[in-house]
Amino acid sequence: MRVLSDPLTGAAATRRTSRRAAGPLAAALAVVLLGGCTGAPASGEDGSGTTAQAAVRSAPGDVVASVPLTVGGTEVTVDVHPLVRAGEHVVLTYDLVPDGEEDVRLGGRFGSELRGEYVRLADLRTKHVHVQARSQEGEVVGSPQELYRLPAPGVRVQRAFAAPAEGTGTMGVMLPGAYLEAVPVVDGEVPAPVLATGDDGAPAAGGRVRPIDLEAVAEAPVHGLESFTRELSGAVDVLESSEHVRINLGGDVLFDSGSSSLGAEALAVVEAAAARLSTRAPGVVEVVGHTDDVGAAATNQVLSERRAQAVADALAGLIDTDRYELRPSGRGEAQPLVPNTTEENRAANRRVVLTLTSGAASGSQVGSAGELPEFEGPVATGTLGVEIDGVRRWRCTAPAVERVGDSLLVTLDVTALDDAVDSAIAPGALSGIRSYRGEGTSVPRHVLGLTLMAGSSAVHPYDYLAGTGPEGEEVWHTLGELDTLQRVDGGQTLRFVAVYPSVGDVETVTLQLDDVLGAKPFRLTDVPVVG
Incomplete structure (x- = not known):
């Protein structure tokens, strides 16, 4: 079956003379x-x-x-x-x-x-x-x-x-x-x-x-449930659960090449990390430096230790160290995040990782600072929606994002703009082939894979470890639509939903399908946050 990913019109074009009418707003409002x-x-x-x-x-x-x-x-x-x-x-x-x-x-x-x-x-x-x-x-x-x-x-x-x-x-x-x-x-x-x-x-x-x-x-x-977010255009990656938080700080943003002195852009990164740590119950914060494999292993070990100490020193001025004990250490090149086979991978391995094992003391809010990154692909407001041509034509709209406690409920409506009936072509390409969690992980092939953007922060849906795949990879399921490859006839609308961590006090957010293998990227802006 050939699968196309496409946006569609807002409210469902229903054909029923129904005993119950659908509501016009978000999935919960239907x-x-x-x-x-x-x-x-x-x-x-x-x-x-x-x-x-x-x-x-x-x-x-x-x-x-x-x-x-x-x-x-x-x-x-x-x-x-x-x-x-x-x-x-x-x-x-x-x-x-x-x-x-x-x-x-x-x-x-x-x-x-x-x-x-x-x-x-x-x-x-x-x-x-x-x-x-x-x-x-x-x-x-x-x-x-x-x-x-x-x-x-x-x-x-x-x-x-x-x-x-x-x-x-x-x-x-x-x-x-x-x-x-x-x-x-x-x-x-x-x-x-x-x-x-x-x-x-x-x-x-x-x-x-x-x-x-x-x-x-x-x-x-x-x-x-866990959450994975990227703040400050990826300089800060946060993986959070009810039991722990792991914050990955990009080394190239923190330090110049070969240096252990924090650079000009480092303060915003460390401040973002401190803000996330402060939402957790007190505990020990492991501050661990890592390098790539360029240079001697002994030199990289010393560099990783010094970088961890520099980050710990900066954090000490931003959090209460009586409540959050800082333990800096270095691993050198011994624990790469990904194989050191490309320059991109080496950059990912140059990092400082903060780990705190403790419960959440208060609602964690993803930061919304920074500018929305540039994007290649169709762009429109959530209400107007974007249209994609293919074997079939679709329109994707996002009428609203609804606050649900300390979380956000995202709704995507996908409408078929043709008159096809029982077509083999379905709106299944609403995610990429690879998981946003990286190597060694996977998600269902046709999961709803929208990224919620607030400023320069990217937020993925809550997810959980559902099992192990045939090649030993971790299989993660999101708290949302697991299979968008569904029949929709011409003029009809399929509604897909997913639940995301909350962002700061914002009135609108952006939803986008990232430009990754297996997806047709698009961006929906100015989606109102209600409730």
């Missing part, structure tokens, strides 16, 4: 929220949406959110029920109801190609993602086991996950095409596994399904 579930956090003191207040207003059988999505060339409404606690697990129930009288071929959306990780639970306060539970045989626990065609009356889907901590009143639910910020977590009976249809509430025809068997759960993974 959700019809009912009962006690809202798009904003529950009224807990910490604003996290984790109090039980939202849950007391919802019963297990209630529909708390309805999401209209384009699936298989038609509109399908996803009716989401509360998460029901059952011992060590919670059960998510959602109903897929097509708008039409014919069965719908689901393809990858809500399918099984990615082993059930299209639908996930998220706790953005603690920065964790819950993946669907599996049996000893590796099958998802719940019904249906696989779903390739959606019957016209609709289907009820149930899946088990690890339960959140006691007292958690809401969790986020990531769906293909939408993120629900605050789905209630309730106690009670798990809803029946079969969707009721018709006015009499009778089960759908042929709907004999066993109740979910939680005894079959062998594993219910919970992964810590």
Whole structure:
């Protein structure tokens, strides 16, 4: 199948005479929220949406959110029920109801190609993602086991996950095409596994399904979310999780060749690093210098030690060293980040790395200083969108970016500007072939790969280590769309979403598809930040 990456028009051009209308703004705003579930956090003191207040207003059988999505060339409404606690697990129930009288071929959306990780639970306060539970045989626990065609009356889907901590009143639910910020977590009976249809509430025809068997759960993974950002045009790389932060400072920005004296541009770099360290709980900061392999190994060892000491001395004037003990050391050329085979790789290996193992003490904000870097490719505002010609024509728009707690929900709408029906050409080239994490890592081939830009800072979506690939590489999944290679007929819009770390107090951001192998680059500017 040939894949093209392209932007499309803003609001979805729907064809349904529907029982529910789609909203016009971001993915979360396309959700019809009912009962006690809202798009904003529950009224807990910490604003996290984790109090039980939202849950007391919802019963297990209630529909708390309805999401209209384009699936298989038609509109399908996803009716989401509360998460029901059952011992060590919670059960998510959602109903897929097509708008039409014919069965719908689901393809990858809500399918099984990615082993059930299209639908996930998220706790953005603690920065964790819950993946669907599996049996000893590796099958998802719940019904249906696989779903390739959606019957016209609709289907009820149930899946088990690890339960959140006691007292958690809401969790986020990531769906293909939408993120629900605050789905209630309730106690009670798990809803029946079969969707009721018709006015009499009778089960759908042929709907004999066993109740979910939680005894079959062998594993219910919970992964810590990490974030990867680049500030000051890449001079500062930050890899952050709930347990640690690693800050990579580019050596060529800090020092002149062969020198251990900080250069003129170094202050802004060290200040950015200090700002990120100060958001963490107190602990020991390892300051480690590295060099390339040019010159004698002994000389490089001494140079790396002196550079680490210079950075530590500069940091000492910016942070409280009684709370953040600085331990400088050098590794010389012994631990290259990448092979020293090119000048570009050698530059990457010349660095000073700060590592602090401690929890986050306050919300970490990515800096938004500096100018937006130059860009080669189509550029337009998020509202207007960019258009790309190919075998099919597309328009990509970004109506808004929504604040979700201390994070950002990014929405990309991709519209087909032709009249094709059931075409083999789909908007799949929305990411590059290689992972932004570098060598030894990979991401799903058609993951939504937008970079969020604020000033000279580049922000990637939250991600988590999902497993190991066939060649031993780390496989990372983002908290967002894992497969954009989906059917979309002419005039229809596919909506893709992903969740990102927050940036500073900004009114607009830029979203771009970077110019990397396998992608068709574009940039959307002036995307409003709302909420």
